[in-house]
Amino acid sequence: xxxxxxxxxxxxxxxxxxxxxxxxxxxxxxxxxxxxxxxxxxxxxxxxxxxxxxxxxxxxxxxxxxxxxxxxxxxxxxxxxxxxxxxxxxxxxxxxxxxxxxxxxxxxxxxxxxxxxxxxxxxxxxxxxxxxxxxxxxxxxxxxxxxxxxxxxxxxxxxxxxxxxxxxxxxxxxxxxxxxxxxxxxxxxxxxxxxxxxxxxxxxxxxxxxxxxxxxxxxxxxxxxxxxxxxxxxxxxxxxxxxxxxxxxxxxxxxxxxxxxxxxxxxxxxxxxxxxxxxxxxxxxxxxxxxxxx
Amino acid sequence: xxxxxxxxxxxxxxxxxxxxxxxxxxxxxxxxxxxxxxxxxxxxxxxxxxxxxxxxxxxxxxxxxxxxxxxxxxxxxxxxxxxxxxxxxxxxxxxxxxxxxxxxxxxxxxxxxxxxxxxxxxxxxxxxxxxxxxxxxxxxxxxxxxxxxxxxxxxxxxxxxxxxxxxxxxxxxxxxxxxxxxxxxxxxxxxxx
Numbered sequence: 001x002x003x004x005x006x007x008x009x010x011x012x013x014x015x016x017x018x019x020x021x022x023x024x025x026x027x028x029x030x031x032x033x034x035x036x037x038x039x040x041x042x043x044x045x046x047x048x049x050x051x052x053x054x055x056x057x058x059x060x061x062x063x064x065x066x067x068x069x070x071x072x073x074x075x076x077x078x079x080x081x082x083x084x085x086x087x088x089x090x091x092x093x094x095x096x097x098x099x100x101x102x103x104x105x106x107x108x109x110x111x112x113x114x115x116x117x118x119x120x121x122x123x124x125x126x127x128x129x130x131x132x133x134x135x136x137x138x139x140x141x142x143x144x145x146x147x148x149x150x151x152x153x154x155x156x157x158x159x160x161x162x163x164x165x166x167x168x169x170x171x172x173x174x175x176x177x178x179x180x181x182x183x184x185x186x187x188x189x190x191x192x193x194x195x196x197x198x199x200x201x202x203x204x205x206x207x208x209x210x211x212x213x214x215x216x217x218x219x220x221x222x223x224x225x226x227x228x229x230x231x232x233x234x235x236x237x238x239x240x241x242x243x244x245x246x247x248x249x250x251x252x253x254x255x256x257x258x259x260x261x262x263x264x265x266x267x268x269x270x271x272x273x274x275x276x277x278x279x280x281x282x283x284x285x286x287x288x289x290x291x292x293x294x
Numbered sequence: 295x296x297x298x299x300x301x302x303x304x305x306x307x308x309x310x311x312x313x314x315x316x317x318x319x320x321x322x323x324x325x326x327x328x329x330x331x332x333x334x335x336x337x338x339x340x341x342x343x344x345x346x347x348x349x350x351x352x353x354x355x356x357x358x359x360x361x362x363x364x365x366x367x368x369x370x371x372x373x374x375x376x377x378x379x380x381x382x383x384x385x386x387x388x389x390x391x392x393x394x395x396x397x398x399x400x401x402x403x404x405x406x407x408x409x410x411x412x413x414x415x416x417x418x419x420x421x422x423x424x425x426x427x428x429x430x431x432x433x434x435x436x437x438x439x440x441x442x443x444x445x446x447x448x449x450x451x452x453x454x455x456x457x458x459x460x461x462x463x464x465x466x467x468x469x470x471x472x473x474x475x476x477x478x479x480x481x482x483x484x485x486x487x
Contacts, residue, residue: 009428014461040426040469044418046374050396051419053320054482059422062474091320101485108481109474154375159389168380194339194375201434202410206343206371239456278459 001129003075003120004067005033006085008231009041011077014239015231017275018077021260022122024273028138029130033075036067042081043088045155047198057098058105060088065106065113073118075125077260079230080197082121083155086162089119121156123229123259124165127173132180140268141290142182148262149186149223150174151214153233154194168192174227174259181266188221190214195236208244211236215244215252225255225286227262234258238280255283265292303357312360319398321391327384328352334378334388344368345407348378348388351395364399368392370411413440423479426469431462 011019026033043049043060063085067074076082092099092115099115106112126135152171160168171192175185193214196207215237218226228234238256245252257279264274271292276283287293316322328349335347345367346354354363363369372392379389398404400412417436421429434449456462469475 009467012427012467013430013463014456016461038470040475041422041428044422044428046372046393046396047415047418048422050393051400051415052479052482052486053393053397054486055419055423055479058478058482062478105478105481105485109471109477111474154377158376158380159387160380192377194373194377196340197373197375198414199340199371199373201437202414203343203371203408206340209342210339239452239461242455243452278461280455280459 001030001125002032002034002072003125004070004072004117005035006039006042006063006067006074006076006081007035008076008078008081010231010235014235015077015258017278018231018234018258018260020273020275021258021264022077024269025260025263025267028267028269029126029134031125031130034070034072036063036070036074039063039066042076042078042084045080045084045087054101054105056084057088057091057102060085061092061102061106061113062109062111064089064092064117064119065111067117068113073120075120075122077122077229077231079121079153079155080232082119083162085119089115089117090162121163121165121229123156123173123177126263127177128165132176135177135180135263139181139266141266141292143262143266143290144182146183146286146289147186147222147224148178148183149188149218149221149226150178150191151218151226151228151233151237152192153228153230154192156229157192174229177259177263178227181262183262183266186218186221186223188217188223190217195233197232197236200236200240204243207236208240208247211240212244212248212250215241215254216250219252219254223254225257225262225283227257227259229259241281253281255279255281255286257283265290303359307359307361309358309360312358312363313355315398316355316391316394319391319394321387321389321394322355324384324386325352325355325391328356328386329384331383333381333383337377337381338372339375339377340371340373344371348372348392352386352388352391355391355395361404364395364402364404365406367406367408369395369399370406370408410437410441413437423475424472425466426472426475427467429463429466431464432466
């Protein structure tokens with residue numbers, strides 16, 4: 001299984017543990033990820049799009065053009081990159097006038113795109129190309145008794161005309177992944193509720209109010225940790241958790257892992273190879289339960 | 295003789311061209327199909343922080359209330375989560391409509407109570423245009439210089455936390471063909487009009 005890999009900006013900075021854990025489990029599962037040479041920002045769903053829609057779409061299309069030469073499906077870790085690249089693909093396919101504009105912009109830098117690339121999220125690949133059976137075979141440390149809250153967020157499952165590998169309102173795939181690893185998935189109300197994304201930078205108080213609800217509801221439902229498929233969600237739930245605790249005078253202390261890290265733990269991979277030293281809310285206690293030390 | 299003397303809407307605020315303008319932007323195509331059911335507002339996780347609900351913004355566009363819609367905090371608070379779009383029974387892409395309204399507000403220089411957000415979009419695009427990728431420290435510094443220098447201290451603490459975890463790069467990650475970026479940006483700006 002070979003894919004054109006689009007890491008996205010966050011995996012190179014705030015979400016390094018996502019990239020590291022993805023690499024580690026891909027090795028075990030025989031997934032080969034070949035980085036798209038000289039990839040650029042996905043086009044940033046709204047940040048660049050609102051500034052200049054065509055600049056955003058053209059940035060997206062430059063990536064798709066580079067990937068098309070590799071003749072493989074594109075795989076990305078970030079839900080927002082997944083959405084932005086897929087959205088450009090869809091508009092390219094459905095809007096002939098826009099397609100011509102994008103083509104003219106690409107031609108100005110001697111690139112072209114023919115709409116042949118399929119954009120996938122890594123979770124989709126893990127569950128639909130690799131499959132649960134193969135994942136089960138590699139579980140060395142069944143996570144028995146561990147209550148995990150799956151947090152899908154927005155762009156992995158919405159909108160359904162762009163993301164179509166799970167249900168937009170009641171997604172199940174991460175729940176099933178959790179059960180496959182021997183753990184129990186926690187049912188709570190905020191599975192697909194937005195984390196506030198870039199409001200973390202511009203309107204922190206608004207983001208904190210949004211994330212507080214998610215964290216507390218997951219905890220009330222019995223979650224001992226939470227898994228996410230998106231670097232923006234992880235940042236707001238994990239890195240900012242400390243600020244939320246001090247702002248609301250609460251103790252939450254809920255470890256926020258990437259789903260790839262949870263898979264890696266159950267595969268018996270060394271915690272440092274999964275970047276578990278980089279999560280801000282320490283998962284040490286959780287690891288000790290399964291006699292994993294670092 | 296004027297039948298209605300007390301207007302519900304101040305006539306000088308109505309700009310009929312605005313409705314047409316938005317209908318030609320992405321997300322605005324089906325704006326006249328809105329039946330004001332309120333599912334968008336009920337689904338919005340950031341509604342509590344907005345001055346108008348998403349449903350009200352759509353009504354403003356239908357009525358041509360340009361200044362009011364573009365100066366609202368609503369369009370900037372929208373975090374593009376697509377909850378409204380997923381549920382809209384009239385198939386209106388409200389999320390992209392909000393992006394298009396932001397774009398219009400930026401182009402026309404209409405100010406809003408949420409001052410940081412327009413600057414965030416501008417700074418983000420500038421950093422990406424320069425390196426091809428985002429570089430968070432530069433984005434934050436740029437943004438805070440434009441808005442609130444005191445906030446830099448607050449963000450310095452966050453930066454330190456990330457630094458200790460090895461999650462921040464002092465130097466930006468740059469693409470090799472950076473000459474592509476300005477060319478793409480200039481061509482895109484010309485084609486957009």
